[in-house]
Amino acid sequence: DQQVKQNSPSLSVQEGRISILNCDYTNSMFDYFLWYKKYPAEGPTFLISISSIKDKNEDGRFTVFLNKSAKHLSLHIVPSQPGDSAVYFCAAPDNAGGTSYGKLTFGQGTILTVHP
Amino acid sequence: NAGVMQNPRHLVRRRGQEARLRCSPMKGHSHVYWYRQLPEEGLKFMVYLQKENIIDESGMPKERFSAEFPKEGPSILRIQQVVRGDSAAYFCASSGWQSGNTIYFGEGSWLTVV
Secondary structure (H helix, E strand, C coil): CCCEECCCCEEEEECCCCEEEEEEECCCCCCEEEEEEECCCCCCEEEEEEECCCCEEEECCEEEEEECCCCEEEEEECCCCHHHCEEEEEEEECCHHHCCCCCEEECCCEEEEEEC | CCCCEEECCEEEECCCCCEEEEEECCCCCCEEEEEEECCCCCEEEEEEEECCEEEECCCCCCCCEEEECCCCCCEEEEECCCCHHHCEEEEEEEECHHHCCCCEECCCEEEEEC
């Protein structure tokens, strides 16, 4: 049961344009979402997060939008740079029982390629 | 990735041998998590530990896998009698009161079983 889904395995964007990465979830109990970026042979790096009490969170070139009714979130990168080329994962803590926000359910990831 | 240290980065084991992966959490963090990424898949939660306690091991295979986080020293993920299907990247993450609801990952340990 894939509770967090990233349906686009890959995305190709021209440098300077906007990159939009999408993520859907099925568990209505999820109340916090994170985006991680991962380069080959390295660990995931935290990018940005959003609480379910918000519908938008912005940090520099990165903005995450949350649509709770649609159970959908998206990560916008503007402007995209070649160094942004990596795999992007969305994730949500399975905090049932209030044990921890560290038990994350990850999507399958989207490979972003930004062309110069 | 700052501060979460994992070793070894790469480990090769023959089938039937034991693999031990170590993780030192970020300074000040007392919560450790282990994740596994199989080829062509996303990361999957394995286990959550605090010092001397296993809090949630719902993602751990029932046999051959164990984890500990002793009072002193790093957290250890131990895989006994490895099989080819154990070949994967194993990531450790940590969190503490300073990090809020965010966990930070190490660089990973790549296990290859031959």
